[in-house]
Amino acid sequence: MNRAPILLAAAMCAAFAGTAQAAPDADALIRAAFDNWRAKSSETEVTMTVHRPDWERSLKMKAWTKGDDDALVRFVAPAKDAGNATLKQKNETWVFNPKLNQIIKLPGSMLAQSWMGSDFSYNDLSKADDLLTLYTHKLLSSAKDGTHTVYTIEADPKPGAPVVWGKLTAKVRDDGVMMAETYFDQDMKPVRAMTTDKVNRIGGREYPAVMTMRPVGEPGKWTRIETTSGSFDVTVPSYTFTLSNLQNPRD
Amino acid sequence: MGGFRFLLPLAWRSLWRNPRRTFITMLVVCVGLWSVLTFAVLLRAWSASSRDVAIRTITGEGQIHAQGYLDDPTVAHRLPPPDAGLMAVLNGGAVSAYSARVRLSAIVQSEYKTLPVTLVGVQPAHERQISVLPAQITAGHYLSGPDDVGIVLGSNLARRLKTRVGKRVVVMVQAADGHLAERAFQVVGLFAGPRTAEDEFVFTGLKTAQRFTGIGSDLSEIAFDVSNDAALPGVLAALERAVPGADVQSWKTLEPLSYAVSTFFDQFVLMWLWIIFLLMGFGIVNTQLMAVLERTREFGLLQALGMRPRLVLLEVALESVFLVGLGVALGAAAALATVSAFPKGIDLGFLARGAELAGAGHILYPVIVPSDFVTYSLMVWVLGVLATLWPARRASKVSPVEAMSHI
Numbered sequence: 001m002n003r004a005p006i007l008l009a010a011a012m013c014a015a016f017a018g019t020a021q022a023a024p025d026a027d028a029l030i031r032a033a034f035d036n037w038r039a040k041s042s043e044t045e046v047t048m049t050v051h052r053p054d055w056e057r058s059l060k061m062k063a064w065t066k067g068d069d070d071a072l073v074r075f076v077a078p079a080k081d082a083g084n085a086t087l088k089q090k091n092e093t094w095v096f097n098p099k100l101n102q103i104i105k106l107p108g109s110m111l112a113q114s115w116m117g118s119d120f121s122y123n124d125l126s127k128a129d130d131l132l133t134l135y136t137h138k139l140l141s142s143a144k145d146g147t148h149t150v151y152t153i154e155a156d157p158k159p160g161a162p163v164v165w166g167k168l169t170a171k172v173r174d175d176g177v178m179m180a181e182t183y184f185d186q187d188m189k190p191v192r193a194m195t196t197d198k199v200n201r202i203g204g205r206e207y208p209a210v211m212t213m214r215p216v217g218e219p220g221k222w223t224r225i226e227t228t229s230g231s232f233d234v235t236v237p238s239y240t241f242t243l244s245n246l247q248n249p250r251d
Numbered sequence: 252m253g254g255f256r257f258l259l260p261l262a263w264r265s266l267w268r269n270p271r272r273t274f275i276t277m278l279v280v281c282v283g284l285w286s287v288l289t290f291a292v293l294l295r296a297w298s299a300s301s302r303d304v305a306i307r308t309i310t311g312e313g314q315i316h317a318q319g320y321l322d323d324p325t326v327a328h329r330l331p332p333p334d335a336g337l338m339a340v341l342n343g344g345a346v347s348a349y350s351a352r353v354r355l356s357a358i359v360q361s362e363y364k365t366l367p368v369t370l371v372g373v374q375p376a377h378e379r380q381i382s383v384l385p386a387q388i389t390a391g392h393y394l395s396g397p398d399d400v401g402i403v404l405g406s407n408l409a410r411r412l413k414t415r416v417g418k419r420v421v422v423m424v425q426a427a428d429g430h431l432a433e434r435a436f437q438v439v440g441l442f443a444g445p446r447t448a449e450d451e452f453v454f455t456g457l458k459t460a461q462r463f464t465g466i467g468s469d470l471s472e473i474a475f476d477v478s479n480d481a482a483l484p485g486v487l488a489a490l491e492r493a494v495p496g497a498d499v500q501s502w503k504t505l506e507p508l509s510y511a512v513s514t515f516f517d518q519f520v521l522m523w524l525w526i527i528f529l530l531m532g533f534g535i536v537n538t539q540l541m542a543v544l545e546r547t548r549e550f551g552l553l554q555a556l557g558m559r560p561r562l563v564l565l566e567v568a569l570e571s572v573f574l575v576g577l578g579v580a581l582g583a584a585a586a587l588a589t590v591s592a593f594p595k596g597i598d599l600g601f602l603a604r605g606a607e608l609a610g611a612g613h614i615l616y617p618v619i620v621p622s623d624f625v626t627y628s629l630m631v632w633v634l635g636v637l638a639t640l641w642p643a644r645r646a647s648k649v650s651p652v653e654a655m656s657h658i
Contacts, residue, residue, distance in 0.1 A: 091431065108423040108431045109358045112365035162421045162433035164362045185362040186418045 026137035026153045032176035034068075034132060036205060041066040044202075044230035050118045053220035059116060068129050070241040074249065075116070084116070086125065087246045093122055096246045103247055119192070119213045119223040131168060131181075134161040140169070149174045165191075173199075177206050190216045203230040258562065262569035265546075272538055273574060279534040280578025281585060283527040284631050288586035291520045291623050296597070296615040298513035305509035306502050307383045308448050309371070311350070311474030312483060314505055315490055316498045320471060321505075324356055324369070326427050329469040330497065337493045341475065345482040345489070348380035349475035353460040357424040359404075359453060361412035368408065368453050370424055372460025375399070381474050384442045384452070391416035391440035399456035401439030405449025409441050416441060422453070427465040434463050524627060531631070532638045539571060539642040550646045551654020560647035567643035568636060575635030579628050586624070590617045 042065045049058045060077040064070075074085040083098030093106040111122045135155035142151045155168040166186035171179040182193040192215045200209035207227060214222045239245050266273050306312055320328035333341065333351065341349045353372035358365060374397045379385045385393045389406050402420065404412070414420055419435050426432035436455060443449065461468060475490075477483050483501055490499045503510040543550070550563055596614040 109365065109367055112360060157435075160435055162423075162435045164360050164419065164421050164435075166362070183362075186414075191362050 026139045026151075029139075029151055029153060029172045029176075030132060030137055030155070030170060033170070033172045033178040034129075036176035036207070037178060038065045038068075039232035041234060041236045042203075042230060042232045043234055043236065045228045047226045047228060048116070048118060049224040049226070050116075051220070051222050051224070057117075064236050064240050066236050066241060068132075071125065072241055072246065073125070081116070085246055085249075086115070086122070087241060087243070088125055089241055093125070094243060094246060101247075103243055119215055119221065130163060131155055131170070134158055134163050135168065145173070145179075150179055173206075175206050177208050178211075179208070192216055197224075200227075202227055203232045205232060258566050258569055262566050263573060265566075266570050266573050269542070272542065276535060276538045276574055277578040277581065279531055280575055280631065280635060281582040283531040284579055284582030284628060285585040285589070287520070287524050287527050287627050287631070288583060288624060289589050290523055291627065292586070292590050292617045292619060293597075293615070294516040294520055295620065295623075296617045298516040299618075300615050301509045301512045302502075302506075304445060305506035306476075308444055309382050309384065309452060309474070310502055310505050311348075311381045312476045313487060313490075313499065313501045314475070315473040315494060316471065316500075318496060318498050321498065321500070324354065324471070326355055326425055326464050326466060326471075329466055329471055330473065330494070332468045332470065333473065333494075337473075337490070340486070340489045340493045341473070343489075345477055345486045347476045347478040348377070349473055350374065350377040350381040351457065351470050351473045352378075353457060353464065353466070353469075354471040355424050355460075355464065357422050357453070359408070359412065360421040360423065361414045361418075363413045364411060366408065366411060366450075368422075369451050370422060370460060371452055371454050372457040372463075373397075373454055374457045378454075381476060384444050384448065384454075387443045388440050389443045391438070393440050393442075394454060394456055397457040398459065399439070400436065400459050401455065402436035403440040403442055403454040404438055405452060406441045406443050407446055407449040408453070409438065411450070414438055422463075424464060426463075432463055432465070524630065528631060528634055531635065535571065535575065535635055536638050536641060539567070539639045540645070542570075543567060543642045543646045546646070547649055547654050550649045551651045554649065555651040555655065563649075564640075564643045564647040567646045568639060571636050571639035571643075572632075575632050575639075578635075579632045582631075583624060583628050587619065590619055593617055 042063070044063050045060070046063055047058055047060050049056060058078075059075055059081055061073050061075045063073045065072075069088075069090045071088040072085065075081045075083065083096075085096045087094045087096070093111065094103050095106060096103050106122055113121060115122050115125060135157055137153050137155050140152040140154050142149050144150075150171050150173050153170045153172060155170060157163045157165065157167070164186075166184045166188050168184065169180075169182045171181075173179055177196065177199050179196045179199075180194065183191045185191050192213060194211055194213045196208040196211050198208075198210035199206055201207070202209060207230065210224060210226045212222050212224045237250075239250060315330065317328040317330050340346065350373060353370070355370050357368055357370035359368045360366075373394065375385060375394045376396075388403075391403075393403060394401060402422070404414070404420075409415055412420065416438050418438050420438060421433055421435050423431055423433050442454075455463075475486070477486050487499050487501055491497070553563060554560065596616040598614050
């Protein structure tokens with residue numbers, strides 16, 4: 001196998017993450033994808049489209065992240081949903097509903113429920129890091145896509161890791177753009193698949209601008225996440241990821 | 252007593268002077284008593300089944316908890332491991348079996364679904380003596396010991412989770428330090444039981460559950476059975492003395508529905524008895540009254556021949572003693588025959604899960620309780636005879652002169 005692109009990618013990953021190992025490996029690629037996606041901190045504007053066989057609706061939101069642990073998402077449109085917000089700190093998740101003017105800490109039982117009616121669950125927000133921390137990664141294959149190389153990585157749960165999936169596969173481009181992610185059940189049948197439909201230059205980096213999550217076997221159901229603008233490695237005020245800011249936005 | 256020897260054949264023969272009327276009245280008594288007795292047996296079987304399902308599934312005949320556990324079954328309310336005093340009671344003769352458990356509200360997650368359950372950490376050897384679930388494994392095997400790290404799910408729960416033996420599920424539960432503990436468990440077996448139990452309980456090794464939640468060797472509950480029902484209050488009191496401050500409850504408080512079902516059924520049989528008796532009473536009084544009115548001339552003749560009014564009354568009462576007595580005997584025999592027609596129990600399979608809703612198991616085992624049979628039969632007999640005292644009194648009041656002119 002030609003190892004040059006892997007080395008190149010690993011070098012880029014090292015540049016991005018600063019922590020990646022010198023040897024080219026799947027871990028570094030996954031890490032690179034996360035760093036590309038979230039950087040040290042990020043501020044993005046996103047449109048989420050939830051599609052169902054008989055209806056479709058779009059929600060606009062602003063999202064902030066800092067490191068691996070902190071994230072805040074606030075909906076801004078449509079008016080009906082504006083003001084709803086979700087805050088994640090480490091393993092804890094809170095939601096704020098402006099109509100109730102109440103903050104609710106999500107119990108574990110609700111984390112697996114759908115987030116704002118989409119094909120994502122609260123867990124997808126709060127446990128996005130699982131792919132990094134609870135799985136071992138191995139490189140399956142690589143393929144050329146125009147000028148880029150796309151690596152297919154299989155992620156297997158570490159022994160005893162509290163994950164339900166049989167395995168995950170991820171496709172990561174050599175510049176650290178996550179191109180696809182597929183979740184398999186323990187019979188290794190795909191359960192749901194996320195694909196990157198469009199890569200754009202956002203905030204000075206190649207970014208998966210349009211991503212779609214599709215549950216397998218349920219045609220006509222999908223959720224699309226479209227990032228319209230974003231800036232990365234910006235200074236996010238420390239008050240952003242607080243309950244007070246969740247309830248009374250200061251931005 | 253000489254009067255009796257002469258009255259008995261007289262009453263017996265009078266009874267058969269109008270066989271059709273006698274048969275109809277006997278039939279009323281017979282069907283009435285048959286329904287009371289059969290219902291009593293059925294309801295008793297139902298309430299026994301409901302009690303058995305409640306106790307044998309997981310509850311046991313009593314349980315010990317920390318104060319507050321029953322209101323809030325979390326890791327915050329736990330029992331220390333049993334000390335010597337408690338062990339002495341549990342190993343004593345009055346307690347036939349016990350099982351120490353960790354039992355906590357939890358969440359189980361598969362690839363497809365997340366469901367609320369109750370996580371139960373057990374010592375399989377002890378659990379087998381209290382609960383029937385370990386013996387009702389439909390796939391895989393039950394836990395092998397308190398250190399078993401596998402998990403046993405109800406068949407229906409596994410179906411809902413779309414998982415099976417050999418696959419992995421994630422269980423989330425609140426740990427001793429307050430954080431949400433998560434752990435992957437491999438499904439080692441599936442059990443069958445009442446559907447509510449299949450959906451609610453998941454079992455793992457006691458020590459595994461203790462390590463998982465970080466509670467050392469603490470417990471959530473100790474379930475126990477007593478050697479006989481009469482010993483229960485004594486055992487409860489002994490346990491309360493052995494673990495001061497703990498919450499010791501019998502199945503009557505832990506399974507209020509089953510207890511209510513069993514007490515309600517006892518009352519119901521009595522109510523049914525009264526209703527049936529009232530209906531029977533009308534029938535008997537009516538026939539006997541008709542008979543007495545028809546025989547006015549006869550009673551007049553008897554009195555004219557020198558029979559005392561008291562003896563006339565006795566004669567009519569004796570008639571109904573025979574009449575109701577025959578009906579009672581036939582009714583009891585019919586009920587016996589009905590019950591013994593189901594020597595293997597009554598399969599409620601045709602009710603599907605409906606019977607479970609009312610708390611009963613799939614098969615009812617009707618048992619003849621001799622005291623019930625004797626009491627209810629005697630009650631019907633005595634009350635039936637009492638009801639005929641009115642027509643009998645009327646017969647004894649007949650004036651011979653008037654009666655002789657009566658056509």
